[in-house]
Amino acid sequence: MTRDEAVALYRKYNTSESLYRHALAVEAVMRRFAQELGYDPDYWGIVGLLHDIDYEQYPDEHCKKAPELLSAAGVSEDIIHAVVSHGWTLCSDVEPEHPMEKVLFTIDELTGLVTATALMRPSRSLMDLEVKSVKKKWKTKGFSVGVDRELITKGAQMINMEVATVIQLTIEGMRTVAAELDLAG
Template sequence: MRPTREAAFQLLTRYNETESLIKHALAVEGVMRYMARKRGEDEEKWGIVGLVHDLDYEKYPDRHCAKTEEILRAENWPEEYVRAVVSHGWGICSDVKPESEMEKTLFAVDELTGLVTTSALVRPSRSVMDLTVKSVKKKWKDKRFAAGVDRTIIEKGAGMLGVELGELITDTIMGMREVADAIGLRGEIPA
């Protein structure tokens, strides 16, 4: 049975109450949908995988990825979805290496959405709508800025996808712009 977006969101909110975690899930979903369209892939599938990728993070941080696998299997989710979600934690909390384009994309953009969000929030506009790649790259170089974002994972993900870092940042910004209202990053752009 193919999960619906509605069922995925209900599952997400059953296990997550923290606004920042829900916004992160929505940001990753938006980027995954954008990337799927750009690559001619299944936007709904990619988006749903992005939406539930951190399903267990709030309640089971010490079992991240493993608990999500249990939950999704209990819900009879397709193997492709389960594997993709588990693979986003490769080298951190999972031994499942990203292999498909969907898995590699999720691996690459998960951490990057955090850097893009933080970069947007320090702008006067507090918006992703006027955020540039140049601005994110400038923040990238400052290791104290968004210190929790593992830049090596993002670089590894870009390498897996065979894209330059600038292209990956551009795609992440564009995907997040599509969900700017839902993730609170529309900001106050002067007219």
Template sequence: MRACPDRTAALALLRKYNSEPFHIQHALTVEGVMRWYAQELGYGGDADFWAAVGLLHDVDFEKWPGEHCQKAPELLSEIGCSEALIHAVCSHGYGICCDVEPVEEMEKVLFAADELTGLIGAAARMRPSKSCRDMEVSSLKKKFKDKKFAAGCSRDVIREGAERLGWTLEELMDKTLQAQSSCEERVNTALEAL
């Protein structure tokens, strides 16, 4: 099991530097998605580590968007995050805002799933149910192909992420949709409590 910060400390750090509900929701979503992936891919013993990376991956984005993934190490050191966790957090910005390459499978999953969770979330908000739990991969693929829809979600990063994992785009979509469905209710409950 890899060392990771206590979740209470991690959440407090996130909230210290992030106040926008959208950013908090994204962090909680990626936390849940990463925990699901850890279990799914056989890293259950490190699920807390994967989840902590997901929770903290954008810790610096709201206040320092121009220094995203560059300010993060300083902030993460406030709660004694390991070098492995800091590397993982920074690696999701590879080729976009930093040169820390995603090497481990967990880092590749974060790189691939981060942008896709945003696309899934945007697509869910358009549905009558406001949920991704009743969304089909075919519906998500249509939204993916519509470049005007959720234009801020980089299709190139999602494609590159699938390639880094050796997965098809459809496989990445299917798994991430399952992952996001698994934590959607918990995230909504947590947001209401904030």
């Protein structure tokens, strides 16, 4: 599957621009981690793009409707498994197995925390965002309460990385699409 095909498939089921920006953020971060870990960034990016394919139209069936939608489009089983496993412990019983799946599980929610932290800065930008700023907001009760910090910590342990390293790579990935995320300052 090409990136253009993945975008078209995603757009077929999702019209929300904020959800699309999230998909772009996750795609960019997946690409960054693939580079870091020696995997194919294009492949990992497609998984990142498609990870929430069912979320807008089927929020109560998130990660449950995705296999049907992806399979109907001829998407491979390994991508389907990765998409479903990102909701492990939240809305799916499918445990992440491959490093790609573990990274997706870890960074999905983290992109939201990084975005929220960037938006609180005077620059409203990822370009000058530092790990320490995200970690400070991480500890602030009431900030981005929907972001499950324990899940991110568990994911970081699964990929054998310190949380600070995961945050740094997430920021670096998101910077590559900062303009599309409206976070370039």
